[in-house]
Amino acid sequence: MPIDILMPALSPTMEEGTLSKWLKNEGDSVTAGEVIAEIETDKATMEVEAVDEGTIGKIVVPAGTENVKVNAVIAVLLQEGESASDIGKSAPAPAPEGDKAEAAAAPSPQRGEGGEQSEPGEGAKASVPAAPKTEAQSDPDIPEGTEMVPTTVREALRDAMAEEMRANEDVFLMGEEVAEYQGAYKISQGLLQEFGPRRVVDTPITEHGFTGVGVGAAMAGLRPIVEFMTFNFAMQAIDQIINSAAKTLYMSGGQMGAPIVFRGANGAAARVGAQHSQCYAAWYSHIPGLKVVMPYTAADAKGLLKAAIRDPNPVVFLENEILYGQTFDVPKLDDFVLPIGKARVHKKGKDVTIVSFGIGMTYAVKAVEELSGLGIDVELIDLRTIRPMDLPTVIESVKKTGRLVTVEEGYPQNSVGTEIATRVQQQAFDYLDAPIITIAGKDVPMPYAANLEKLALPNVGEIVEAVKTVTYKA
Amino acid sequence: MAPRKSAAAASRKKPAEKSGLNGGITDFDKATELEAYREMLLIRRFEEKAGQLYGMGFIGGFCHLYIGQEAVVVGMQMALKDGDQVITGYRDHGHMLATGMEARGVMAELTGRRDGYSHGKGGSMHMFSKEKNFYGGHGIVGAQVSLGTGLAFANKYRGNDNVSVAYFGDGAANQGQVYESFNMAALWKLPVVYIVENNRYAMGTSTARSSAQSNFSLRGNSFGIPGHQVDGMDVRAVYAAAVEAVAHCRSGKGPIILEMLTYRYRGHSMSDPAKYRSKDEVQKMRSEHDPIEQVKARILELKHASEDELKAIDKKVRDVVADSADFAQNNPEPDPSELYTDILL
Ligand SMILES: Cc1ncc(C[n+]2csc(CCOP(=O)(O)OP(=O)(O)O)c2C)c(N)n1
Ligand SMILES: [Mg+2]
Numbered sequence: 001m002p003i004d005i006l007m008p009a010l011s012p013t014m015e016e017g018t019l020s021k022w023l024k025n026e027g028d029s030v031t032a033g034e035v036i037a038e039i040e041t042d043k044a045t046m047e048v049e050a051v052d053e054g055t056i057g058k059i060v061v062p063a064g065t066e067n068v069k070v071n072a073v074i075a076v077l078l079q080e081g082e083s084a085s086d087i088g089k090s091a092p093a094p095a096p097e098g099d100k101a102e103a104a105a106a107p108s109p110q111r112g113e114g115g116e117q118s119e120p121g122e123g124a125k126a127s128v129p130a131a132p133k134t135e136a137q138s139d140p141d142i143p144e145g146t147e148m149v150p151t152t153v154r155e156a157l158r159d160a161m162a163e164e165m166r167a168n169e170d171v172f173l174m175g176e177e178v179a180e181y182q183g184a185y186k187i188s189q190g191l192l193q194e195f196g197p198r199r200v201v202d203t204p205i206t207e208h209g210f211t212g213v214g215v216g217a218a219m220a221g222l223r224p225i226v227e228f229m230t231f232n233f234a235m236q237a238i239d240q241i242i243n244s245a246a247k248t249l250y251m252s253g254g255q256m257g258a259p260i261v262f263r264g265a266n267g268a269a270a271r272v273g274a275q276h277s278q279c280y281a282a283w284y285s286h287i288p289g290l291k292v293v294m295p296y297t298a299a300d301a302k303g304l305l306k307a308a309i310r311d312p313n314p315v316v317f318l319e320n321e322i323l324y325g326q327t328f329d330v331p332k333l334d335d336f337v338l339p340i341g342k343a344r345v346h347k348k349g350k351d352v353t354i355v356s357f358g359i360g361m362t363y364a365v366k367a368v369e370e371l372s373g374l375g376i377d378v379e380l381i382d383l384r385t386i387r388p389m390d391l392p393t394v395i396e397s398v399k400k401t402g403r404l405v406t407v408e409e410g411y412p413q414n415s416v417g418t419e420i421a422t423r424v425q426q427q428a429f430d431y432l433d434a435p436i437i438t439i440a441g442k443d444v445p446m447p448y449a450a451n452l453e454k455l456a457l458p459n460v461g462e463i464v465e466a467v468k469t470v471t472y473k474a
Numbered sequence: 475m476a477p478r479k480s481a482a483a484a485s486r487k488k489p490a491e492k493s494g495l496n497g498g499i500t501d502f503d504k505a506t507e508l509e510a511y512r513e514m515l516l517i518r519r520f521e522e523k524a525g526q527l528y529g530m531g532f533i534g535g536f537c538h539l540y541i542g543q544e545a546v547v548v549g550m551q552m553a554l555k556d557g558d559q560v561i562t563g564y565r566d567h568g569h570m571l572a573t574g575m576e577a578r579g580v581m582a583e584l585t586g587r588r589d590g591y592s593h594g595k596g597g598s599m600h601m602f603s604k605e606k607n608f609y610g611g612h613g614i615v616g617a618q619v620s621l622g623t624g625l626a627f628a629n630k631y632r633g634n635d636n637v638s639v640a641y642f643g644d645g646a647a648n649q650g651q652v653y654e655s656f657n658m659a660a661l662w663k664l665p666v667v668y669i670v671e672n673n674r675y676a677m678g679t680s681t682a683r684s685s686a687q688s689n690f691s692l693r694g695n696s697f698g699i700p701g702h703q704v705d706g707m708d709v710r711a712v713y714a715a716a717v718e719a720v721a722h723c724r725s726g727k728g729p730i731i732l733e734m735l736t737y738r739y740r741g742h743s744m745s746d747p748a749k750y751r752s753k754d755e756v757q758k759m760r761s762e763h764d765p766i767e768q769v770k771a772r773i774l775e776l777k778h779a780s781e782d783e784l785k786a787i788d789k790k791v792r793d794v795v796a797d798s799a800d801f802a803q804n805n806p807e808p809d810p811s812e813l814y815t816d817i818l819l
C-alpha cells in the first residue's frame with residue numbers, strides 16, 4: 001500500500017506551517033532518513049525526513065504552500081512494485097521524523113484535517129475522577145501491663161533503625177558522618193559497630209549526588225534510609241526527592257517506585273541562623289507521591305520511623321534537633337509500629353481544638369497547661385503525619401469544640417495550618433464558632449540574635465491569646 | 475586596623491628562587507614579615523577570644539574557628555588589590571579580619587548585637603562587607619564556589635581587571651556545584667582563584683575517606699584549569715603562589731586552583747569532640763608547622779625585631795581583641811523592629 005507522508009509538527013502547539021521547499025521530485029527514490037522537504041513556521045525551520053524507503057509517487061502539497069495543517073497529506077510514497085495508479089489506497093505513514101516527531105506522531109484527532117477543534121480538557125472535565133480517600137488504621141493496642149521505658153527521641157530513632165536493619169537485610173543507612181562519627185547528632189550511635197560499613201555508609205558532602213544514589217538503589221529494590229545532617233542541606237537534593245523519588249511510581253505506571261526514607265533534623269535549632277533554620281513540613285507536604293511524617297514524642301518517632309522504613313513509598317521523616325534529647329515513655333514491645341497518616345489525640349478536651357505537630361507540640365503542651373489554669377479545656381491533637389493528613393480526626397474534634405487553633409514553627413504563608421484551616425472550613429463550616437487562628441513562625445528568615453530569634457518563633461503566650469480569642473475570652 | 479594589601483606589596487617582591495606555583499616562596503622583607511605576623515596573630519587571638527565568649531554563652535549556635543589556618547588568608551590577601559572580591563564558607567572570621575573588617579563589628583556580630591556587621595541578624599556564619607568586598611559568610615557547604623564564580627563573571631562582564639577569590643574546604647570540594655562552576659569558569663575564562671583550604675578533615679571525615687582524588691589541585695584537570703599545591707602553613711609560600719595565581723587571572727587566562735595544605739587545630743565547631751584524630755597529630759602540626767611561630771622564628775633570627783618588640787605587637791593585638799570583646803558584650807541587642815527589616819527592598 002502506498003504511504004501517506006504527513007505534515008509534521010515542529011512543536012506541540014504548532015497547528016499549521018509553510019511547506020517551503022521540496023528536495024525531491026515525483027519519481028525520485030528516497031531512503032529512510034533522507035531529507036525530502038523543508039517546512040517552516042514563524043518560529044523555526046525543519047527538515048522533513050523520509051521514514052520509509054520508496055519512490056515519491058505524488059507531491060500533494062506543492063512547495064511554497066502556506067498554512068498547511070499539521071497531519072495533512074503532503075506527498076505519497078510508493079513502495080516497491082507499486083505505481084501511481086495505486087495512489088488513493090494509501091495508508092498514513094507515521095509522521096516523518098523531525099525535532100518533535102513525538103508530537104507529530106501523537107494521536108491527536110482534533111488536529112487532523114477537518115477534525116473538530118475542541119477545547120483540550122473540555123471533555124475531560126466531566127470525567128476527572130474523585131481522588132480516592134485513604135483511611136488510616138488506628139494505633140495498635142498496647143497490651144495492658146506493657147512496660148514503658150523512658151527513652152529519648154534520639155534513642156528511639158536509633159532503635160527503630162536498628163530493629164528494621166536486623167529484620168531486613170535490604171535496609172541500609174547512608175549520609176554524612178553517620179558511620180564513624182556515629183552521626184552528627186548521634187542518632188546512628190552504635191549502628192556501624194553492629195551492621196558494619198556495608199550497611200552504614202559515610203558519604204562525602206554531596207547531597208544531590210548521594211540522594212540520587214539512594215533513590216536509584218531504592219528503584220533497584222533496596223530500602224535506603226538517607227540521613228540529611230539537617231534538612232537545610234536536603235535543599236541541595238530536593239530535585240532528586242521530588243522529581244525522582246516522588247514521581248517514579250506514577251511515571252512508570254506503577255512498575256517501580258522508590259521505597260526510601262529521607263530523614264534528619266528539620267526546623268530551627270538554637271541560634272544557627274537563617275540558612276540552618278527552616279521547617280520543611282509545608283514544602284514536602286505539597287508533593288503528591290511523598291509521605292511526610294513529623295513526630296513529637298519518642299514513641300511516635302520509633303513507631304513511625306519503623307513504619308516509614310517498611311513503607312513502599314518515599315517518606316520524608318522530619319526530626320528536630322531540640323527534641324532529640326527529650327525523654328518520653330516508649331512501650332517495650334518486640335515490634336512497635338504505628339500507622340502513617342493517623343493523628344493522635346494528645347489530650348482530650350471540650351472547649352477548643354489545638355492542632356500541632358513536631359516541635360510545635362512543645363509550645364502547645366505548655367499552652368494547654370496554662371489554659372487549663374484559666375479554666376479552658378483544650379483538646380490537643382498531634383498530627384504526626386503531615387501527608388497524608390488525618391483530617392477526619394481534626395474534623396471530629398472541631399465538631400465537638402467549634403474552635404480551632406493551629407501551631408507550627410514554619411513560615412505562615414501556605415503553611416500546614418493554612419491547609420488545615422482551608423479544609424476545616426470546607427468540611428465543617430457550620431460547626432465553627434470562631435474564625436480559625438493559625439500560629440506559625442514569623443514571616444522572616446531566621447535571625448541570629450537571641451532576642452530576635454525568640455520573636456521569630458511562635459511562643460506559648462501567642463497560643464494562649466489565640467485560644468482566648470477563639471473562645472471569646474480575650 | 476592594620477594596613478592591608480598596602481604599599482608593602484611593592485617592596486615585598488624579592489625575586490623568588492622557584493616560581494610560587496611550584497612550591498617556591500617569596501622572601502619577605504622586614505616590614506612584610508612583621509605585617510604577616512601581626513595579621514595572623516590578630517586572627518589567632520580573635521579566635522581564641524571567640525572561643526572563650528562561646529564558652530561563656532555570649533556566642534551561640536555554630537562557631538567555627540580558623541586557628542591553624544591563618545597563613546592562608548593572610549598570604550592570599552597580600553596579593554590582592556582594591557576591588558578584588560573575597561567569598562568563603564562559615565569558617566569565616568579570619569577572612570573578615572584579613573579583608574580589613576573591624577574586629578569590633580565582627581565580634582559584635584558573633585554575640586548577636588546591633589553593631590555587628592549584620593546588625594546581629596547573621597551571626598558567625600553570615601557576615602558581609604560591601605565596603606571591603608567581602609561577600610560572606612555562607613552556611614551551605616559549596617554554595618560559595620558558584621557565588622564566587624559569579625563575582626568573577628561580573629568582573630569580566632564589566633571589563634575590569636579584578637579577580638574574585640573563592641575559598642572552600644576539602645569537604646566542600648566534593649559538591650557537584652563546584653564542578654559545574656569549574657566548567658563555566660574555564661569555558662568563559664572567568665577571573666576566579668579557587669582556594670581549597672585542605673585542612674584534612676570535613677567535620678570528622680578525613681579526605682582519604684571522602685575523596686577518590688584527594689589531591690585537590692588536580693580537580694580542575696578535566697576542565698583545563700591549572701592547579702597547584704601550596705604549603706598553607708607558610709605565609710611566604712601562600713603569598714608567592716597568590717601573586718602568580720592572581721596575575722594569571724588578571725591577565726585573562728581564566729580560573730586557577732590553589733590547594734592550600736593546612737590544618738585546623740580546633741574541633742570542627744565548638745561542639746566537636748574531635749575523636750577522629752589523635753592528639754599527637756594536632757600537637758605535631760602545632761609544634762612543627764605553626765604559621766605564626768614560623769614567622770616569629772624568622773623575625774628573631776634575622777633580627778627584624780627583638781623579643782620585646784614582638785611582645786609589644788602582641789600586646790597591641792590583644793588590646794584590639796579585648797576591646798572588640800568588651801564592645802561585643804556591652805553592645806545592645808538589635809531593636810525588635812529589626813525583625814522585619816531587610817527582607818525585601
Ligand atoms: C550542603 C551542606 N551539607 C552539610 C553541611 C554541614 N557541614 C557544615 S561544615 C561541614 C564540613 C565541611 O568541611 P570542609 O569543606 O572540609 O571545611 P572545613 O570545615 O574543614 O573548613 C559539613 C558537613 C552544610 N553546612 N551544608
Ligand atoms: Mg576541611
